[in-house]
Amino acid sequence: MDYDAKRVEEGLGHVHKEDISEKADKIEKDESSATPAQSVEQKGEEQPLIKQKSKRVATLDAFRGLTIVLMILVDDAGGSYARIDHSPWNGCTLADFVMPFFLFIVGVAVALALKKIPRISLAVKKISLRTLKLLFWGILLQGGYSHAPDDLSYGVDMKHIRWFGILQRIAVVYFVVALIETLTTKRRPTVIDSGHFSILSAYKWQWIGGFVAFLIYMITTYALYVPDWSFVIDQDHEAKRYTVKCGMRGHLGPACNAVGYVDRQVWGINHLYSQPVWTRLKACTLSSPNSGPFREDAPSWCYAPFEPEGLLSTISAILSGTIGIHYGHVLIHFKGHAERLKQWVSMGIVLLIVAIILHFTDAIPINKQLYSFSYVCFTAGAAGIVLSAFYLVIDVWGFRTPFLFLEWIGMNAMLVFVMAAQGIFAAFINGWYFESSDNSLVHWIQRHVFIDVWHSERLGTLLYVIFAEITFWAVVSGILHKLHIYWKL
Template sequence: MAIEYEPIKPYADDLEDSVYTQEKHFSIDIDIIGNAEKIQDDDESKNLNQLAFRISDPNIANKGEESPFIPASNSTNLPLHRQQPPQHRLISLDVFRGLTVVLMILVDDVGGILPAINHSPWNGLTLADYVMPFFLFIVGVSLGLTYKRVSCRVTATRKAILRALKLLILGIFLQGGFFHGLNNLTYGMDIQQMRLMGILQRIAIAYLVAALCEIWLKGDDHVTSQLALLRKYQFQLLAASVLTVIYIFLLYGLYVPTWQYQIPDATSSSAPKTFSVKCGVRGDTGPACNVVGMIDRKILGIQHLYRKPVFERTKQCSINSPDYGPLPSDAPAWCQAPFEPEGLLSSVMAMVTCFVGLHYGHIIVHFKDHADRIRLWLIPSSAFLVLGLALDIFGMHINKALYTFSYMCVTAGAAGFLFAGIYLLVDIYGYQRMTLVLEWMGKHALVIYILAACNLIPVVIQGFYWKQPPNNILSLIGIGR
């Protein structure tokens, strides 16, 4: 006689989680450095341990292998059988993450040769400008699946904070300026000049905010329709709306005064040059007088900002625009100023991108029909694209450096369409062989980012040379000259 049993629905809580499309599964909790361990709900696991059953697999039965869920002393005498449900990983999410990693490496390595695919110098949208929003969108989708069932909110909160701190510290270590890069075999950084924000830092902040909202701000409603889905997560929608309003209000409402900065004088060892940038305006979204830069200068300190911003490639600042180049003779004073592309205020809208991905993850959790998922993804994606393009036409420019609301809408909509397309291709039609490499890269995205995008591999290779530092492998193949 077979016993009907509803298996446990444990949760996993991390940035790179193990994601399944079926509810009947055991999930994997993978920490940031790549270790994995199975976890399960404590209360339900106790109930599970009280059940005696064997998996009805003839191969296991014939070989006399014991079920991992039953004590060895009792497993051989139990007649109960249960078919273990298949585990289905959401391959499309790994493929999407891997595709984003490939895109990141492409624009980093080829962007200098083809400036058209490099980050837009200021307003506008290029291929490189999709990378950051795609990563944030993926983080949000993963969180929706990771925290779909939480046994202890306090424990889940503690783990989320710990993982965010790991990413934050790793980001400061990799992008704070400690590695001096190609052609400079030195390591170290004056803490007073260290860059505080960066790509991993932004992801850590958005991850933490979205994770806390997913843990604490969701109802207990049973989702049977799209309206019920919105009702269950209404406080998360409210949080995303509040963040958007705060960002827009600060961007267009705060007063930006005239400010100064200094740069070392390259022609002499005398005191650094001082430049004064005249502002005294509100609502300016240009490179010189925007609120995003002002907040970073006030809170982080101008010495802790990125020192090679994208606006150095604008026509006002480069004779080779849209590539880097010498300053024009009439270059404005702000051309050499530091600016943080992953700043504090712009990270507020990055959080909203994460919330958009979180909503798409909720659709996976609560709607099992493929057609329903695709429909519920494409509707908001279309709305985001139309709204973002309309806002750009009416003056709220698409701008990655400021992470404007229009930029968030367009990139989130594009991420939704791309994710739906990959899901259709990979998880519905089963074309997985052609995406195996992308899937592997998606599963190891953080390691690939550290080794490739942070130049660790070239720096390490360049550290081995013959007699003199210039005589290294990278110089032989034309890199780092």
Template sequence: MLFEKLLFFMLICFSIRRLAGILIGLSYLILVYGLYVPDWFFEISSLNMESRSPVSGYGSSTQTVNCGVRGSLKPPCNVVGLIDRLLLGEKHLYQRPVYRRTKECSVNSPDYGPPPSNAPGWCLAPFDPEGILSSLMAAITCLVGLHFGHILVHVQDHLQRVIFWSVFSVFLTLAGYVLELAGVPLSKPLYTLSYMFITAGVSGLLLVVLYYIVDVKCFQKPMILFQWMGMNALILYALAACDLFSGALQGFYLYSPENNLVIIFFPLNVSSSSKLTHLLRSYF
């Protein structure tokens, strides 16, 4: 009798979470692909004045962005930016968005840098990757995490937990890749549905692996570093944002400072400090 009540409670909770997630996801898709994005203009912020140069082509402090489209997920004409500009205002948006590192907007791509001579006008436009629509998709991620937590609380057997988590994680991951193949790009700044599914699914699979190693097989000491990282996530984020990690790793080199760990493991055509900084920020 108790098991039946518990099962009924779990089904009700799961149904409510599933319904809420479906409604939020549908709202996101309808807005992103249904709203019309007209032409718009913006004033270049004083924070971006340093990016302007005689060769950049930004002769005016006001730039016009030509859109007039629906369903675009490109940087200048997506609905995510439109809603944030209308409801929050340009001055409340992030002035150095991630697309400032693209080839169209930076001569030092994939790092920040001055815009090339033929840079489009939207390169200096404000954009908030944690805006209103992105927060809606983040709410679905919270619902996914809540589902994992309910399994942890209401399922006591280790094997059953692993099975439930694994099935759910594989489903999320496959759904994300199917959406990507169907035309929904994997975009972190826009927090697309495919990005949400894939990141949630991969995170769930990683949880299964760590849970099996630490809690089932009791190999806890080798995982003490991950335990410390989980207990100090904000500190790690701050260290990554302040370039302290990259600076510390550059102290380990072979024969000369140019052959440091960052150069060896991340051989990109940008500064070694930026390589690890961008990598760490993408994870934390």
């Protein structure tokens, strides 16, 4: 594709009448040589192929960019505003939408990327390689080797390396949903029958895969016996052992749930996340919902590690990717705006209703740490509604310009995740300091340009995150977009 055509595809260029005629002739030739099934699918489109692709990519990149922006906001400002930080246990805050939004958009992207598979073996190879890359980056960035951005040391004691994290969960979910999508390619329909549920039955193998993940999670969560367990932590240079009394099944509290038990047995307690959000519960600290010193009568489990991206909860997270794949299938097979929105919004509303009923009846509380079924439904429903809103505003109404910064960040999601969300760029800048490691450009800007000016640590931190991080990386991503450089998840 030449440069002008690429700009048109991205919605940045202008098409002359001569170009339209040439493209129309080319499309007619392609239709005459296409298979009957392909011709049916092409003739059912209401808009030119190039314009259709442009709008589709813009919406998905804007959604992906929004997810990255939310991650930066809650990671770096959540400490100042506990209400947007992760919920200490049951419930759902702004931070709790980040992970399922990632998995949802991964599913949508998989459906689009694998809608045409010339060779299954080659597709499986590419899926496997990408999974390994995500696992590698996940262990490197979140395993404990990197201490960015404030601690300028590096390295990790292999006795305490964290094996699972954000990218590792994305890798596992991506591998499962992409593999199912690839291996069922020969059973994939070219044209969907009329009917609201025809799209569901047409891709039954994807839903069967999600249902199997659901069964594994639910059976293990409620049937697995969790015995008493103990752990050792260093306090005041002295090793102290704590014991947690359990001996039960189906417990959904912090102490005795099956999710934590599986991780302790598979990874070992030393390899779990050492700063779980449950330490902000009222049972653990009087500063709740903020972080603070432990109560004198705090239960023993308050001191224990817990993996929020653990193995069993990742199996449940496959459902988020499965629902995302469904939204991608709708995008492929339904060509009209109204039909797409009808499918998307209706499923989003149903998922939200199911989640709210399960949560407020105390049947299955919404819980990010356990990645409960109600949490899957609630966050996937919200993702579907947000995607529909983006599609309506950007594609149907044509208001693309206000969301370009999200689109640019979404096009370079992996770069912004590594450099901003994981603090690698800030750590590089902090490495150039004067006399003290606290006397660096990053700390100077945060203190003198934001906190001191507004006379507020909380507000200054929030403004620093918005302007010195999110806005900065939006500009960088925009420049990379102009240079046609992209680094997505």
